[in-house]
Amino acid sequence: MSSPRPLRKLGFLTIGLFDPDDPARGHESTLEIIERGEQLGFDSAWVRNRHLQHGISSPVAVLAAASQRTRRIELGTAVIPLGWENPLRLAEDLATVDVLSGGRLNPGVSVGPPLHFDRVRQTLYPDTADVEDFSYERVRRLLDLVRGNPASSFRGTEGFEEFSDRVQPHSAGLGSRLWYGGASLRSATWAGANGMNFLTSSVVKAEESEDFAEIQLSHIRAFRAHHPDGERARVSQGLVVIPTDSASAAQRERYEAYARARTPRTLAPQGPGRMMFAADLVGTSEEIAERLRAHAAFREVDEVAFALPFTFAHEDYLQILTDMAERLGPALGWRPATAG
Template sequence: MPSTPRPLRKLGFLTIGLFDAADPARGHESTLEIIELGERLGFDSAWVRHRHLQYGISSPVAVLAAASQRTRRIELGTAVIPLGWENPLRLAEDLATVDLLSGGRLNPGVSVGPPMHYDHIKQALHPDTADAEDFSYERVRRLLDFVRGKPASDFSGVEGFEVFSDVVQPHSPGLGRRLWYGGASLGSARWAGEHGMNFLTSSVVKAEDPHGEPDFAAIQLGLIREFRAHHPDGEAARVSQGLVVIPTDSASPAQRAKYEAYAAERLPRTASPQGPGRLLFAPDLVGTSEQIAERLQAHAAFREVDEVAFALPFTFEHEDYVQILTDMATNLAPALGRRPAS
């Protein structure tokens, strides 16, 4: 296993894309402007998070289709699409379409499990099959097969004037190698590795050992090593880490106070595993780029990744995100040994 930190190779960011219910168009436009800014600043990737029945992006594939036409270089990802809301065949069609529109820049991240508040929405989401739906890894496997070109139908050929394919169309070569699984458990990390996916690990992990020390960095490191131990590419398998990072180099005094209050309010949940799922949260990293770089370089899991998608806080204003992203690109990235992409 690596004994020295991996050089930071890819710098990305993640946004939830919040909007005002009274003016949702402006919120979506703000997200697109942030992605455009990310490309100008030299970020390698921009990721959007999926939110259903909330005031955040509910259709990330549509948003990224728009972003693909307003950018040229930056990779576009989802972190993550919960597949319990999706039909894998239809999603495969949408993902391939957007990947082609973007010139092969799409990085779809997915996860499985029952949809949040399923008992309240199952009759609207799956009215005829609510109790029979399979929310296991099988749902991911189906998506992988369709994206990678395995047959979706036992019929192909010409019928009248129409031509039919037995595999999902359009097919986008290479997309199958850019599928990510967002996981917080050892089982998820292992499954993603065994199926040749890439692995997204965020600021939330599962403290699965009830007798173990709830050390976030150590648990996350274990996920990364479990994933790579079961991936065909071994140590070269792609992992992206997504901690909440808020540099304050160019922040105003009011912004710094807001950022520190935000992190302080969320800090208690990091002290011990939360809920029946024993979810363990990482502290938000707030400070100068030099201070954040020092903390990251001492983070056991960060030392074994060479890609990051730093998460933007949920509830800040557009100008706050501009300041944070600018400081990430111009101050934090160099402090971590990475030069902006050309």
């Protein structure tokens, strides 16, 4: 068994839920949580993408706002499903936000048909639904555009206007901060071969095993085996982690009930896709740290983006983040970042 790596980067992930009758408050809560994360020394804050739900539908817009309310913390998406996106337009948006943030954006993406595609195809792609390419090629197009490859066959002056043949603004360095969110061995291998960073979460596909940690470990090793940077290639793990050190008795009871309700899905592969879910980690920081140090996949990463539970209150998230930064992170060898 490998020795665990000291935790170098501590991040968190939020879905950004909101009340449909008061969406502004929910978005403000997300921005406040990101601000508080920076104050606590977190290295990164990540937002999920939720289309046609009461969660963040436009993570790039939310992170544009966050970029103006923070100075240091890295801002990521985990993940943007590219089936909903035009790679050229997304490349422009990502580069713009990266420039606004001073080079702090970490876009995470995935591929595949949009969720519930049959229900939205006539709205999303009324003329091209049958010919849209939802394969890895869609990611490759985004990579090429972000990295500065030509987007147009024309460059020069037309009348009084100057045109570029590549995405503008071009943000140098953004291409090296693109992440692929993968749950299969094939995705891990593809991401590594294409020089991306790799996001592995609390969901994996049960292909070679039915042990979550073993499956995730195989993905990490396959990714690095195919990446030009080898063992130095960046991997971030995103488990659901709920420290209870400073939680009230009522909060602890609610957190434990949340995890219990979700436990049955962790016991065997789920659905035709044979998806495996990791158990939520609830307990004191020392208890969670002990479980993580014994986790085969965690032992091979030095970056995490711990996922906040979906349905908790703003005050719960602040308590969880505070315990992560002040107790759990240090127990794993992490040191908070300083303002700058």
